[in-house]
Amino acid sequence: MTDALLTAHGVTKSFGATPALHGADITVGTGEVLAIMGPSGSGKSTLLHCLAGILRPDAGEVYFAGQRIDQLNERARTVLRRDRFGFVFQFGQLVPELPVVENVMLPLILAGVRQAAARLRAAELLDRLELTGLDARRPGELSGGQSQRVAVARALVSRPEVIFADEPTGSLDSLSGQRVMDLLVDAARDQAATVVLVTHEARVAACADREVVVRDGRVSALVGS
Amino acid sequence: MTRLAARLILGGGREALVRLVVTALGVALGAALLLFAAVAFPALHAHDVRAGWLHTGPHNVRPVQDESATDPLLFRWTTDHFGDQEIIRVDVAAEGPRAPVPPGLSRLPGPGQYAVSPALARLIAATPADMLAQRFPGQPVETIGNAALAGPEQLVVVVGHDPASMRAFTGVDEVHSIEGAPVRHGYNEFLRIMLAVGIIGLILPVIVFVSTATRLAAARREQRLAALRLVGVTPGQASVLAAVEAGLAAVAGTVLGFAVFAAVRPYAARIPFDGDTFFPTDLRLSGGLALLVALGVPALAIAAAELSLRRVRISPLGVARQAPRPRPTWRRLILLGIGLAGFAVALPVSVADNGSQSSLVLVSVTFVVVIAGIVTAGPWLTIVVGQSMLRLLRGSSAMLAGRRLQDNPAAGFRSISGLVLAVFVASLICGVLPSVMTSGSTKSIPQPAGTVSALLGGRQATGIDPATAAALLTRLHAIPGVTHLTAIRRAPDAWTVAQAEPHEPAAPALMTCADLIATAVATCPDPGSVVAVDLHLLGMVDNPSRTLTRPVPPGTLDTLPLAGLIVATDGHTATLETTRTAIFAAMGEGQASVDTTADANAELNHRLIQLQRLVTVALLLTLLIAGCSLAVSVAGGLVERKRPFALLRLAGAQPADLRRVVMAETTAPLLTIALVSAGLGLALAAFVIRANHTAWKPPDPAYWSALGGGILLALALSAATALPLLGRLTSLHTARFE
Numbered sequence: 016m017t018d019a020l021l022t023a024h025g026v027t028k029s030f031g032a033t034p035a036l037h038g039a040d041i042t043v044g045t046g047e048v049l050a051i052m053g054p055s056g057s058g059k060s061t062l063l064h065c066l067a068g069i070l071r072p073d074a075g076e077v078y079f080a081g082q083r084i085d086q087l088n089e090r091a092r093t094v095l096r097r098d099r100f101g102f103v104f105q106f107g108q109l110v111p112e113l114p115v116v117e118n119v120m121l122p123l124i125l126a127g128v129r130q131a132a133a134r135l136r137a138a139e140l141l142d143r144l145e146l147t148g149l150d151a152r153r154p155g156e157l158s159g160g161q162s163q164r165v166a167v168a169r170a171l172v173s174r175p176e177v178i179f180a181d182e183p184t185g186s187l188d189s190l191s192g193q194r195v196m197d198l199l200v201d202a203a204r205d206q207a208a209t210v211v212l213v214t215h216e217a218r219v220a221a222c223a224d225r226e227v228v229v230r231d232g233r234v235s236a237l238v239g240s
Numbered sequence: 241m242t243r244l245a246a247r248l249i250l251g252g253g254r255e256a257l258v259r260l261v262v263t264a265l266g267v268a269l270g271a272a273l274l275l276f277a278a279v280a281f282p283a284l285h286a287h288d289v290r291a292g293w294l295h296t297g298p299h300n301v302r303p304v305q306d307e308s309a310t311d312p313l314l315f316r317w318t319t320d321h322f323g324d325q326e327i328i329r330v331d332v333a334a335e336g337p338r339a340p341v342p343p344g345l346s347r348l349p350g351p352g353q354y355a356v357s358p359a360l361a362r363l364i365a366a367t368p369a370d371m372l373a374q375r376f377p378g379q380p381v382e383t384i385g386n387a388a389l390a391g392p393e394q395l396v397v398v399v400g401h402d403p404a405s406m407r408a409f410t411g412v413d414e415v416h417s418i419e420g421a422p423v424r425h426g427y428n429e430f431l432r433i434m435l436a437v438g439i440i441g442l443i444l445p446v447i448v449f450v451s452t453a454t455r456l457a458a459a460r461r462e463q464r465l466a467a468l469r470l471v472g473v474t475p476g477q478a479s480v481l482a483a484v485e486a487g488l489a490a491v492a493g494t495v496l497g498f499a500v501f502a503a504v505r506p507y508a509a510r511i512p513f514d515g516d517t518f519f520p521t522d523l524r525l526s527g528g529l530a531l532l533v534a535l536g537v538p539a540l541a542i543a544a545a546e547l548s549l550r551r552v553r554i555s556p557l558g559v560a561r562q563a564p565r566p567r568p569t570w571r572r573l574i575l576l577g578i579g580l581a582g583f584a585v586a587l588p589v590s591v592a593d594n595g596s597q598s599s600l601v602l603v604s605v606t607f608v609v610v611i612a613g614i615v616t617a618g619p620w621l622t623i624v625v626g627q628s629m630l631r632l633l634r635g636s637s638a639m640l641a642g643r644r645l646q647d648n649p650a651a652g653f654r655s656i657s658g659l660v661l662a663v664f665v666a667s668l669i670c671g672v673l674p675s676v677m678t679s680g681s682t683k684s685i686p687q688p689a690g691t692v693s694a695l696l697g698g699r700q701a702t703g704i705d706p707a708t709a710a711a712l713l714t715r716l717h718a719i720p721g722v723t724h725l726t727a728i729r730r731a732p733d734a735w736t737v738a739q740a741e742p743h744e745p746a747a748p749a750l751m752t753c754a755d756l757i758a759t760a761v762a763t764c765p766d767p768g769s770v771v772a773v774d775l776h777l778l779g780m781v782d783n784p785s786r787t788l789t790r791p792v793p794p795g796t797l798d799t800l801p802l803a804g805l806i807v808a809t810d811g812h813t814a815t816l817e818t819t820r821t822a823i824f825a826a827m828g829e830g831q832a833s834v835d836t837t838a839d840a841n842a843e844l845n846h847r848l849i850q851l852q853r854l855v856t857v858a859l860l861l862t863l864l865i866a867g868c869s870l871a872v873s874v875a876g877g878l879v880e881r882k883r884p885f886a887l888l889r890l891a892g893a894q895p896a897d898l899r900r901v902v903m904a905e906t907t908a909p910l911l912t913i914a915l916v917s918a919g920l921g922l923a924l925a926a927f928v929i930r931a932n933h934t935a936w937k938p939p940d941p942a943y944w945s946a947l948g949g950g951i952l953l954a955l956a957l958s959a960a961t962a963l964p965l966l967g968r969l970t971s972l973h974t975a976r977f978e
Contacts, residue, residue, distance in 0.1 A: 090474050090476070093469070094472070096472050098472070104470075109467065110248070121471050125471065169471065
């Protein structure tokens with residue numbers, strides 16, 4: 016594994032009386048594609064959300080590029096997510112009111128990039144992800160595979176250091192899912208981005224450099240290296 | 241952020257635009273109603289200000305003229321009627337060139353001249369002279385200006401006289417200035433308190449409606465903002481986005497509300513809320529009020545939107561991970577208890593204080609606490625309703641509805657809160673009014689309809705000489721439609737009667753027993769005899785004839801002055817007004833007081849009847865707004881729960897089952913909590929009445945029908961909106977995409 020970019024130590028998280036993570040430990044290297052696997056309810060999505068600064072752990076520590084991020088306030092974590100992370104979820108992450116191109120431009124616009132430059136970069140990614148000609152469509156007018164590719168384009172648009180993907184192919188057929196994964200991993204590698212991928216599908220996990228398994232809130236097994 | 245928000249709204253396609261338009265329309269309706277509520281009391285006050293001059297007297301509260309620099313003016317104000325319309329008649333006589341001139345006139349009409357309001361001028365022109373114009377001696381010389389008129393339809397005449405003849409009139413004041421102070425309300429302290437309560441009661445459902453309209457499709461907005469939070473929108477930026485989105489719709493709605501207000505204002509001015517219509521300028525907004533509504537409505541909408549987004553700010557995962565809401569417990573009743581206890585203390589204080597400003601504020605504050613208590617207790621009551629449904633009812637619909645009410649009682653109650661508050665306030669006011677009406681009114685005159693009564697020779701009824709009387713009686717007999725004439729004669733002062741009460745006049749009026757029986761007011765044993773009556777109490781029920789101390793032969797009556805008349809007619813307006821005009825014309829110079837049965841009965845409860853009309857209009861309006869709130873809220877709730885409903889449909893639920901779920905989760909809490917609210921309102925009404933040491937009377941049947949009808953109308957409105965929408969949302973074609 017290369018230098019650690021993202022590290023979690025003893026992360027614990029509960030939702031009310033329901034425990035999700037019990038002292039999970041994990042390290043992700045720079046440029047690595049890591050698959051987090053596990054059965055439903057094992058806590059793998061919660062672990063991803065803690066690593067991405069979406070959720071604050073109840074206990075434990077999370078570091079990104081040497082900086083402890085679990086103690087940052089909400090605003091700082093939001094800026095971190097906007098400027099240095101990208102996200103691809105199973106569904107629901109696109110803004111239905113905005114056309115495809117503006118959905119992709121969104122992180123750049125929020126970061127203060129000029130409209131013209133943002134549009135150019137978005138168009139470039141749309142081409143790359145085989146979405147040419149769809150830029151004026153709204154998310155409701157896309158197929159599942161197209162929606163996920165738009166989400167991947169948006170995740171990549173601000174050249175993030177880490178892409179967090181939570182079941183990115185969960186709602187797709189195997190062929191579309193494979194295509195999305197190939198595009199995601201290729202583009203990430205081109206940008207030297209790290210990918211943290213949550214999935215329960217071995218086929219999807221096979222795209223990763225390394226796999227970990229989360230069971231009962233703990234990172235209980237490592238597969239590969 | 242503002243640009244992005246505008247892009248999200250305007251670029252969001254048809255659905256976003258429809259949502260914007262519906263929200264804006266809802267806000268517009270609310271804003272327009274608030275504007276009318278805001279101008280209502282200044283407009284009523286304008287009536288009082290312009291009617292102030294009629295109360296001119298020797299000692300004016302706020303003299304318009306410098307009394308040391310004017311000549312005396314003889315002034316008398318009386319009321320007359322034409323049909324069911326009141327005519328205000330002011331007789332004046334200047335005793336010098338510097339006599340004060342009433343508002344709306346350029347100069348005082350001289351002897352043989354009169355000035356009329358535009359409405360009376362039109363009426364005179366459209367009516368035969370012997371029915372109206374002949375009541376006013378002389379020629380019209382001027383049209384009275386708006387400054388002297390309560391409203392454009394008010395009938396006013398100012399009749400000029402020479403001072404010598406006017407001094408012979410009764411009830412004449414010598415004044416040195418015109419009164420400039422507004423009319424003081426005759427409403428007692430209870431009605432003022434109820435008025436304050438009514439305003440709060442009208443405004444609250446409007447506020448609920450504006451909030452409901454703003455929260456329309458809040459779940460959709462939450463999801464959108466959650467998606468934006470994921471890509472890096474900070475909590476502050478999300479808040480700005482929500483504020484801009486809600487604010488844009490609210491600003492558009494408020495602008496539209498002002499436009500609706502301006503468009504409807506001329507028509508609203510024609511509504512005689514207190515008996516008189518308004519000049520459109522009376523409904524003019526002051527800058528402060530306009531600013532308050534212009535800023536307040538968008539602020540309210542933005543606050544409602546921000547409130548609905550609390551959970552989105554917590555996590556970019558949005559609605560997927562909501563913090564569990566604390567379950568409402570019986571402790572929710574505490575605030576209501578505090579409010580009721582405060583009201584119980586504040587009201588008697590206010591009554592003892594004659595409804596002073598500070599005590600009214602105290603009552604209003606405690607009343608607001610009671611209302612806040614109902615709103616706080618509502619979700620707990622909703623849970624109780626849900627539990628009862630699960631315990632008592634069988635079937636999947638009751639189970640789903642009951643579980644939903646238990647799971648999200650706040651949302652369940654929010655839909656019906658406007659209606660529940662409207663029911664509470666309406667019950668309180670309608671529970672108070674019957675008792676106030678009864679205690680404030682006098683017995684109605686029992687004379688048959690179509691009777692004209694007249695006192696001749698001024699209010700003291702000194703009478704007219706027998707020769708003039710004979711001519712008048714002949715003229716009246718000749719009027720088609722007059723069926724019977726009863727002449728009442730003035731007995732000489734030397735004649736006395738056996739007095740039943742010390743205050744009864746010693747010199748009575750006399751009439752034949754047969755005539756007295758014909759009036760149907762009282763009776764006497766010997767139709768052939770002459771009886772003594774108290775002329776001023778002739779209209780009252782318990783006015784037995786008195787026994788004269790000396791017998792009077794019936795033939796003697798024609799030689800005595802004619803002091804009063806009771807004219808029975810066929811009741812047609814033409815007959816009544818011709819009779820009235822003939823009496824006025826015969827008497828000249830306003831020396832008669834003539835009333836029909838309808839005039840007297842109308843005057844008895846005039847103000848309270850107007851108040852009841854005001855309350856009825858407010859009640860209907862409030863229920864209508866609350867019904868709209870319910871419909872919007874139920875429809876919005878359905879859109880937010882589109883997915884679970886669609887999935888239920890896919891899982892095999894029949895459309896009828898889903899319809900029953902939607903109606904059950906609205907109807908059950910609505911009927912139950914509305915019943916509790918009505919009970920609470922009536923209990924408070926009984927308390928209010930007892931605090932006034934008056935016996936409480938339950939509301940009349942009109943209240944129950946208005947209440948039941950209003951709730952049913954609201955339910956029908958929500959069913960008409962929600963059920964077709966439910967059908968569309970859960971059609972198999974739509975559902976399969978969920």
